[in-house]
Amino acid sequence: MPELLHTLYVDLASATANRSYPIQIGHGLIADASIWQPLVEGRGVILVTDDQVGPLYGEAVKAALIGAGQLTEVVLSAGEAHKDMTSIQQILDAALQNKHERSSLFVALGGGVVGDMTGFAAACFLRGADFVQVPTTLLAQVDSSVGGKTGVNHAMGKNLIGAFHQPRQVVIDLDTLSTLPAREFAAGLAEVIKYGLIRDAEFFVWLTANAEALNSRDATALAFAIERSCAIKAAVVAADEREGGVRAHLNFGHTFGHAIERIQGYGEWLHGEAVAAGMVLASRLSVLQGTLESRVVDDLMALNQAVGLPVSLPADMTAQALLEAMGSDKKVSGGKVRYIMLSQLGEAVVTENVTEDDIARVIDA
Ligand SMILES: NC(=O)c1ccc[n+]([C@@H]2O[C@H](COP(=O)([O-])OP(=O)(O)OC[C@H]3O[C@@H](n4cnc5c(N)ncnc54)[C@H](O)[C@@H]3O)[C@@H](O)[C@H]2O)c1
Incomplete structure (x- = not known):
């Protein structure tokens, strides 16, 4: 029925x-x-x-x-x-x-x-x-x-x-979703985790507590996670349909993620996998900028691992290659790369004040 x-x-x-x-x-x-x-x-x-x-x-x-x-x-x-x-x-x-x-x-x-x-x-x-x-x-x-x-x-x-x-x-x-391959399913969870990070600390905590239920595609847990994710996306889109402002927050982790996909050639890592590693780097950058407690990075890495997502760059990828690839991302505005950072768990901000040195430091961390 x-x-x-x-x-x-x-x-x-x-x-x-x-x-x-x-x-x-x-x-x-x-x-x-x-x-x-x-x-x-x-x-x-x-x-x-x-x-x-x-x-x-x-x-x-x-x-x-x-x-x-x-x-x-x-x-x-x-x-x-x-x-x-x-x-x-x-x-x-x-x-x-x-x-x-x-x-x-x-x-x-x-x-x-x-x-x-x-x-x-x-x-x-x-x-x-x-x-x-x-x-x-x-x-x-x-x-x-x-x-x-x-x-x-x-x-x-x-x-x-x-x-x-x-x-x-x-x-x-x-x-x-019952027929979706496991890797595709995990890749989708990366975007779900993103919503918690940028908009809803409580949801992030809920995801951490329910990682097992999500992995086993428990119907009740999935329905809640999808409803919460759609509600957040719907609210952001309603506030900024054409990405003149807050909609950019949805790109959290994506500047790094797109660069990973570009270097590897599309199809090697799934988009969600690249975003998962990208969110770890973007969170570290937020810690480096002094806006975020390092505990959040630890929690994010633990959650990524619990649902089968990467927590770091592919082994053979250099900081230099990543920096170059990020410069050609289409989210570049007026020659500057805009980074979405976390000011705290559940709250995102946009900044251009990131140096190549900062990026190199978080990649090497
Ligand atoms: N418009 C947007 O705002 C937005 C946001 C994020 C991503 N995207 C785009 O979404 C695309 C990625 O989407 P995706 O991850 O869904 O990939 P996809 O559409 O390629 O689907 C992944 C694979 O799963 C198969 N599949 C789909 N549903 C299935 C099911 N229920 N059971 C078994 N197999 C199934 C597909 O045939 C495909 O082979 C990218 O092109 C990306 O740019 C768009």
Whole structure:
């Protein structure tokens, strides 16, 4: 039986438009026709998935799309290597060749790669069609499906082509996590831990106490961790949709993390793994700057280890290589790298006052 546990809202109401949307969290939601009916009644649907998720969950979604108009399914090759304009072309070709109209609804069934690309294709299709996120990885459920950042990679770097395009709804079916490989699951936990570090000290303490339950994918623990994570992300996005201010806090650990991914070549470490090591370095930097107690770094390392995440750089990576790679991160503003630091557990701040020497010291620590 489907069970809707939580409905949260990303509050984007303004004087001129209300683009607020619900995030629904529960069990069996993808197969629940009552979730789909208000979304799809009488309109065409372009269901986008990948060749790993499609065979697992595609049929359940299609069977629940009762009352929808024409249905077109697009199955992309799975993986970050396919997050490119060729896949966008594939989605748009299918939508156009099947004569979909702007009223059709794009549905993203998959991880962050499918979600980012479906959202971008929807933003481009006939100058903007609606889309719904149905995230099936932990990372996508707690992070990429909420907030409207969509896009693809370019040879010059990750996520360089894209658009802000908010979904109409996010449908999080906790049951889909049962098939997620262990490494992907742990990588998603890195972003969950991040929310505790930047916004909610109590949540961080709860995560530490419940690491075992999370590792075993205990349904109650997962539902709480995902709800709390989505609530934090929703609040940050509502406060700063286009990343002019506080939304940058969500990049905690990511400047280091992106640099690790760039040096290694994407695909060696998962994004969440690189972010996990990056958060340790960013926390150490905060200690070095005198804003954070070193105890927090110890607690973070213990938590990372408890859930199977790295706590330091890959063995063969030098401080010099990391520094160079960080300089070319796209979060550089006016030639300066902005660092997200912790002023205390549960509170993030942005600073540019970090020297190369500081970075070298935390890397070598
Ligand atoms: N838009 C944003 O705000 C935002 C935020 C963070 C990350 N991202 C993006 O998200 C992407 C990473 O997303 P991801 O970690 O979900 O990776 P992913 O989409 O590549 O999924 C990881 C792998 O798991 C498979 N998979 C997905 N769900 C599954 C399930 N339930 N069972 C079995 N296998 C399943 C996929 O087919 C894929 O092979 C990156 O491209 C990143 O840039 C975007």
